[in-house]
Amino acid sequence: MVTIKDVAKHANVSITTVSRVLNQTEHSVNSETRERVLNAIKELRFYPNAMARGLHLNKTKTIGLIVQDISNPYYPSIVRGVEDAAQELGYTVILANAYRSRERTTKYLNVLREKRVDGIIFTGGGAVKDAAEDNFFERNPVSTVVIGKSFNAKIPSVQVNNVQASREACEHLIRQGHRQIVTVTGPEDSTTAIDRLEGYRQALMANGIDYREELVLRCNFEFDEGYKAVEKFLDVSNDKATAVFAQNDMMAIGIMKALQEKGLKVPENVAVIGFDNIPLASFVTPMLSTVAVPIYELGRTAMRIMSDLQSGHEISRITTLPTKLLLRQSC
Amino acid sequence: MVTIKDVAKHANVSITTVSRVLNQTEHSVNSETRERVLNAIKELRFYPNAMARGLHLNKTKTIGLIVQDISNPYYPSIVRGVEDAAQELGYTVILANAYRSRERTTKYLNVLREKRVDGIIFTGGGAVKDAAEDNFFERNPVSTVVIGKSFNAKIPSVQVNNVQASREACEHLIRQGHRQIVTVTGPEDSTTAIDRLEGYRQALMANGIDYREELVLRCNFEFDEGYKAVEKFLDVSNDKATAVFAQNDMMAIGIMKALQEKGLKVPENVAVIGFDNIPLASFVTPMLSTVAVPIYELGRTAMRIMSDLQSGHEISRITTLPTKLLLRQSC
DNA sequence: CTGAAAGCGCTTACAG
DNA sequence: CTGAAAGCGCTTACAG
Numbered sequence: 001m002v003t004i005k006d007v008a009k010h011a012n013v014s015i016t017t018v019s020r021v022l023n024q025t026e027h028s029v030n031s032e033t034r035e036r037v038l039n040a041i042k043e044l045r046f047y048p049n050a051m052a053r054g055l056h057l058n059k060t061k062t063i064g065l066i067v068q069d070i071s072n073p074y075y076p077s078i079v080r081g082v083e084d085a086a087q088e089l090g091y092t093v094i095l096a097n098a099y100r101s102r103e104r105t106t107k108y109l110n111v112l113r114e115k116r117v118d119g120i121i122f123t124g125g126g127a128v129k130d131a132a133e134d135n136f137f138e139r140n141p142v143s144t145v146v147i148g149k150s151f152n153a154k155i156p157s158v159q160v161n162n163v164q165a166s167r168e169a170c171e172h173l174i175r176q177g178h179r180q181i182v183t184v185t186g187p188e189d190s191t192t193a194i195d196r197l198e199g200y201r202q203a204l205m206a207n208g209i210d211y212r213e214e215l216v217l218r219c220n221f222e223f224d225e226g227y228k229a230v231e232k233f234l235d236v237s238n239d240k241a242t243a244v245f246a247q248n249d250m251m252a253i254g255i256m257k258a259l260q261e262k263g264l265k266v267p268e269n270v271a272v273i274g275f276d277n278i279p280l281a282s283f284v285t286p287m288l289s290t291v292a293v294p295i296y297e298l299g300r301t302a303m304r305i306m307s308d309l310q311s312g313h314e315i316s317r318i319t320t321l322p323t324k325l326l327l328r329q330s331c
Numbered sequence: 332m333v334t335i336k337d338v339a340k341h342a343n344v345s346i347t348t349v350s351r352v353l354n355q356t357e358h359s360v361n362s363e364t365r366e367r368v369l370n371a372i373k374e375l376r377f378y379p380n381a382m383a384r385g386l387h388l389n390k391t392k393t394i395g396l397i398v399q400d401i402s403n404p405y406y407p408s409i410v411r412g413v414e415d416a417a418q419e420l421g422y423t424v425i426l427a428n429a430y431r432s433r434e435r436t437t438k439y440l441n442v443l444r445e446k447r448v449d450g451i452i453f454t455g456g457g458a459v460k461d462a463a464e465d466n467f468f469e470r471n472p473v474s475t476v477v478i479g480k481s482f483n484a485k486i487p488s489v490q491v492n493n494v495q496a497s498r499e500a501c502e503h504l505i506r507q508g509h510r511q512i513v514t515v516t517g518p519e520d521s522t523t524a525i526d527r528l529e530g531y532r533q534a535l536m537a538n539g540i541d542y543r544e545e546l547v548l549r550c551n552f553e554f555d556e557g558y559k560a561v562e563k564f565l566d567v568s569n570d571k572a573t574a575v576f577a578q579n580d581m582m583a584i585g586i587m588k589a590l591q592e593k594g595l596k597v598p599e600n601v602a603v604i605g606f607d608n609i610p611l612a613s614f615v616t617p618m619l620s621t622v623a624v625p626i627y628e629l630g631r632t633a634m635r636i637m638s639d640l641q642s643g644h645e646i647s648r649i650t651t652l653p654t655k656l657l658l659r660q661s662c
Numbered sequence: 663c664t665g666a667a668a669g670c671g672c673t674t675a676c677a678g
Numbered sequence: 679c680t681g682a683a684a685g686c687g688c689t690t691a692c693a694g
Contacts, residue, residue, distance in 0.1 A: 001447075003686090003687055004687065004688060013664080015687090015688080016664070016690080017663090017664065019689060020689095020690095023689080028663070029663070033663085033664085047445050048445060048688075049445070050445040050446045050447065051391070051447060051686090051687080051688085052386055052687035054382045055382045055383055055386060055669095055671065055672085055686095055689095056670050056689050056690085057670090058670075060382070062425075070401075070407045070410050070411055071408060071610065073404070076401045076402045076407060077402060079426070079428075083427075084428075087435075093425065093426060094393075094423055094426075095410070095426040107418070113378045114379060115381045115393075116380060116381065223614055253614055256616075257614070257616050280614075283554055283611075285587075285588050334670090334671055336671080344681085345681045346672080347673085347681055348679090350674085351673095351680090358679085359679070360680085361679055361680085364680085379671085380671050380672065382670090382672085383672035383686090384672055385686095386687065387686050388672090
């Protein structure tokens with residue numbers, strides 16, 4: 001590999017000078033010698049060694065992005081958002097799939113430490129919690145941004161108002177005349193799931209409808225569970241639902257499938273509304289009505305905050321992005 | 332940050348010794364002093380600086396993964412496969428979304444060069460071609476592995492036999508009695524699309540069915556185009572198709588949607604078969620029959636080959652992974 | 663405007 | 679078994 005030394009020799013200057021034109025410091029360089037250096041760089045196809053640079057500056061211009069599972073259709077948009085912003089801001093991103101495993105999270109955190117990433121963006125509360133329990137934050141100087149609810153007030157977060165958004169979704173169903181509204185939840189330790197359930201409850205309360213545990217189907221945000229829960233509900237429950245509020249789109253899609261297989265039409269017999277607006281939502285038949293979460297923007301914003309953090313800018317601890325009720329065909 | 336010096340001081344040894352226990356070289360270290368060093372490392376929570384290490388060893392244990400678009404449901408499995416294997420083999424992966432843009436590819440290639448990644452895995456022929464046209468390969472010592480067809484015989488590739496697999500898919504349709512089989516293609520410069528079309532043609536030929544251009548709908552592998560192409564075909568064509576061979580699942584799903592909206596039942600009125608077996612394929616109604624490509628394994632294998640390349644092991648230039656005809660409900 | 667030299671945090675031949 | 683020293687490829691205060 002060609003080094004700064006080679007360039008210096010070729011241009012007949014010191015490496016100091018090469019470094020100076022490379023970094024375009026204020027320190028001025030005679031325009032003629034600058035030309036010479038630039039030419040040498042081009043001719044020799046010199047690409048400065050980022051490790052040597054980083055070692056000195058104590059900066060890597062690299063950040064780690066921890067997602068739970070890139071296969072979950074929710075995440076690719078996050079990743080794109082982070083990456084696009086990173087690219088614009090001169091950062092590179094190392095992707096870490098934690099698979100909701102504590103062990104894997106810890107392992108990755110160690111690698112990211114050794115690589116001396118400038119910061120870490122967490123997605124999904126679980127990983128932050130794992131990290132916190134490992135005392136990761138107290139012991140480390142890396143900046144952190146969380147996408148979702150940050151249970152530590154010091155860590156900046158980018159989020160969405162899940163309570164309010166799900167309340168609005170349910171109130172829409174109520175306005176359509178629905179009284180028997182089933183909701184299908186996420187895992188009980190998910191703050192997102194907790195908030196979305198709370199919004200459901202508030203909507204019912206505000207409209208004089210009883211909140212009944214029998215209509216709350218406890219699931220885990222996965223397609224299969226949504227499918228099975230509703231299938232079972234149809235088989236065994238004495239209640240008749242006229243609408244389903246699925247707390248995310250994956251489950252909503254599973255639910256529509258279960259409904260259709262039981263001969264029920266969506267939305268004629270049962271209305272369905274989801275949450276997230278993953279790309280898939282508009283591919284299914286009928287197209288899913290849902291609460292649109294600005295997933296890509298969540299990622300972009302997180303990366304921008306990370307960059308501000310790096311430059312020591314003032315930042316707000318909590319950034320809330322707006323959601324939007326998106327009515328398509330399923331309700 | 333605590334450095335090797337701090338550890339050395341704390342354990343009352345030289346940094347040489349610390350480095351030796353860190354790297355577990357053959358060079359033996361007295362077990363008692365080793366203990367002392369290990370304790371110091373733990374107490375001080377020392378994480379060796381990978382940049383300093385890399386600078387010396389000229390190895391980063393980092394690889395770049397170039398995908399066209401992580402939002403395309405085909406890619407997440409690739410990414411997982413690469414990442415899982417990377418993690419097992421002690422590598423870290425930098426993700427690069429090229430968005431099929433030449434400019435972005437070049438930009439990323441430069442960054443990866445500066446970061447001195449040990450290797451690059453390319454997915455999707457386009458990026459390799461862009462890189463080749465930039466003379467990336469001649470000028471660089473980084474190892475390369477391609478997932479898909481490598482048009483340069485020197486670059487190891489991991490792939491699938493698209494011609495044969497699509498021929499089998501079409502022959503299955505023919506065995507079901509179909510004679511009027513429409514195929515919906517990928518972009519014409521995609522080697523994958525070319526091969527899949529060739530398989531279609533071979534199946535027809537081998538069974539005495541004419542290959543007719545009117546039944547070949549030129550598309551680009553996207554949901555929307557599949558949807559629109561078939562919608563238009565139904566509206567204007569004099570031909571009546573009894574089956575559709577979609578050259579990937581995304582289009583197949585769009586096609587099923589178009590058919591259903593026109594009141595046609597799948598598979599009763601029109602049979603549909605896709606290609607890839609993206610997760611989505613089993614979520615739609617009816618569940619999509621398709622050619623299962625071992626997407627995750629493609630990624631894993633590529634990373635393993637990359638690792639072998641690094642260790643100077645002998646590797647095979649072309650690795651072909653098996654596909655499987657997966658009959659579900661759509662044909 | 664230009665350059666010699668120290669230093670970033672490691673690894674590894676060399677000497678003892 | 680242990681350590682002093684050179685070197686990986688850069689950046690930057692300091693001197694001229």
